[in-house]
Amino acid sequence: MTIAVVKPGFLTTFQDAGRAGLAHLGVGRAGAFDEPALRIANALCGNPGNAAALEITLRGPTLHFHAQTWIAVTGAPIPVNIDDTDQPMWAPLAVPAGARIALGAVRSGCRSYLAVRGGFDVAPVLGSRSTDVNARLGPFNGRALQSGDELPTPRSEPAKLDRTAPPWRVDPRPWFAGAGQERLRLMPGTHVDRLAKTSNKLLFSRDFHVHPDSNRVGLRLTGPRLEWETLGEMVSEGCVPGLLQLPPSGQPIAFGPECPVSGGYPRIGQIAAVDMPRLAQLRPGDALRFSPCTFEDALRMLRERERALATLENTIRHRLNGTLES
Amino acid sequence: MTADFSIEPLAEDAMLLRFGEGIDPATNARVHAAARALRDARLPGVIDVAPAYATLLLRFDPLTWSSDGAQAPHERLFMAAKKLLIEATAEFAGAGTSVTPRAVDIPVCYGGEFGPDLDAVAAQARIAPDEVVARHVGAEYSVAMLGFAPGFPYLLGLDPTLHLPRRATPRTRVAAGSVAIGGAQTGIYPRELPGGWHLLGRTPLTLFDPNREQPCSLAPGDRVRFRAIDAVEFARLADHGA
Incomplete structure (x- = not known):
């Protein structure tokens, strides 16, 4: 069975938990930028959290469903329309055979996620179904969706949503911060002590803005020019998503999931993993500020988030069981 | 240590x-x-x-x-x-032993359309183009790391006369298989990519293929030698699906 792409949207790609363990071959992780949103969308479809879903950027696709199934949309607020009827996000949505689903423009934030019951059945590349546009890896040769693409979904479909059951949805508030000035917590980077004193102050006291030339590789930030006190020549070293590096321009770059596995610019800091979904939801022009954070605090917050997410996934699983036709 | x-x-x-x-x-x-x-x-x-x-x-x-x-x-x-x-x-x-690194032989067709920067490199290094090729194939290299793009090897061991600053303006497209030098290093573009290094030649080998069991032909720590081939040999090896 397939789902036909009528309109692809601005940049729509397959994303799962990403490609692990291939950094030594120069292959990066990719994967969903807003990982909790992916996991919740999957949970709402009764899928494992790491199943492949669509990551939608700024403007959503229009899809034609040949067969009956159900879907869920999470992440940045976006209009969801099934056969000319508006539908809620963060909820399991029944899709009749032949339905046309139109997702509009993202209202605030940047990235939404559409999961389908059973996940997308595209062939994994190097162990993942994630599209890495920058490295040209993944389903459809690593490109974004185009009109006319047929997206494969699993054949067997025993469970159906009970359309007479009362509707319910997940409270999105803990999982989407909403518009406004974001505060991202930053762990100290290897070279942060070598920032000029004034630059160190500016880093944590001034607004930065997201430059239009930003994508899943990284967000270019504009703001006060940051300068190094002393810094020798650097050679390429390992990089990971969330890294805040400072090129000679004095304007930092925050790495996203498609970042290179190595790079030669000095490291100011590392955005706490729990704040990566906030980074994912910043769009060009949005403002952000950094606040300092320790590795211990970042780890504690990550453990707390993982617990909350696991609890939510369990709750969804139970509710879903009560919403299925027997 | x-x-x-x-x-x-x-x-x-x-x-x-x-x-x-x-x-x-x-x-x-x-x-x-x-x-x-x-x-x-x-x-x-x-x-x-x-x-x-x-x-x-x-x-x-x-x-x-x-x-x-x-x-x-x-x-x-x-x-x-x-x-x-x-x-x-x-x-x-x-x-009393150490691991012997793997040795890999890379055939390269130098100059012409395969290596559009060979003559310019020769001029900058003040040696003949043939001498550039001789020095490039004469050295043994080690794969310091893979990065920049999937399967792109950074090779150490380049002859010091060939240490040149990168091109002032990077190319937006470098052909797959291009063998290039930049600074103290040489490298191979596994696929068509943008790049600022000087292009000396091209190998018909496919260095990166995500659908192969071993997606990368080279691994960090490998030893590499280049071997000069002509355009006929290049075409033959390319047809072979090397």
Whole structure:
């Protein structure tokens, strides 16, 4: 069975938990930028959290469903329309055979996620179904969706949503911060002590803005020019998503999931993993500020988030069981 | 002295082990030895072991390396890695052997449409184009690291007369298989990519193919030699699906 792409949207790609363990071959992780949103969308479809879903950027696709199934949309607020009827996000949505689903423009934030019951059945590349546009890896040769693409979904479909059951949805508030000035917590980077004193102050006291030339590789930030006190020549070293590096321009770059596995610019800091979904939801022009954070605090917050997410996934699983036709 | 290194935490789930600074073959060899030992040990929860010139990236599951005590997962993994590498070093010394790196032969068609910068490089280096080729094939290289793009090898061992600054304006498209030099290094573009290095020639080999069981023809630590071939041989090897 397939789902036909009528309109692809601005940049729509397959994303799962990403490609692990291939950094030594120069292959990066990719994967969903807003990982909790992916996991919740999957949970709402009764899928494992790491199943492949669509990551939608700024403007959503229009899809034609040949067969009956159900879907869920999470992440940045976006209009969801099934056969000319508006539908809620963060909820399991029944899709009749032949339905046309139109997702509009993202209202605030940047990235939404559409999961389908059973996940997308595209062939994994190097162990993942994630599209890495920058490295040209993944389903459809690593490109974004185009009109006319047929997206494969699993054949067997025993469970159906009970359309007479009362509707319910997940409270999105803990999982989407909403518009406004974001505060991202930053762990100290290897070279942060070598920032000029004034630059160190500016880093944590001034607004930065997201430059239009930003994508899943990284967000270019504009703001006060940051300068190094002393810094020798650097050679390429390992990089990971969330890294805040400072090129000679004095304007930092925050790495996203498609970042290179190595790079030669000095490291100011590392955005706490729990704040990566906030980074994912910043769009060009949005403002952000950094606040300092320790590795211990970042780890504690990550453990707390993982617990909350696991609890939510369990709750969804139970509710879903009560919403299925027997 | 593989076990002599320091730790630089990167993220909740990542850190660098630092063996030195700069681009130095001896330091890089220690990074590769450590990478091999850590890979072979299959430490639980370790996801990535990725060598660069002077550092080794470890990515790991922080929950596997957490404890109730005050010690951070980075410290615990660092101590485990240190213990392991001290043992591995002693074992190597005791056996009196070291691992022989894999040797890989790369056929290259130099100059012309295959290497549009060969003449310019010769002029800049003040030697004949044939001499550039002779010096490029005359050296043995080691794969310091893979990066920039999937399967792109950074090779150490370039003849010092060929150390040139990168092109002032990078090309937006460099053909797949292009063999190039930049600074003190040579490299091979595994696929069509943008690039600022000087193009000396092209290999018909496919260095990266995600659908192969071994997606990369080269691995960090491999030894590499280039072999000059003509356009006929290039076409033959390319047809072969090499």
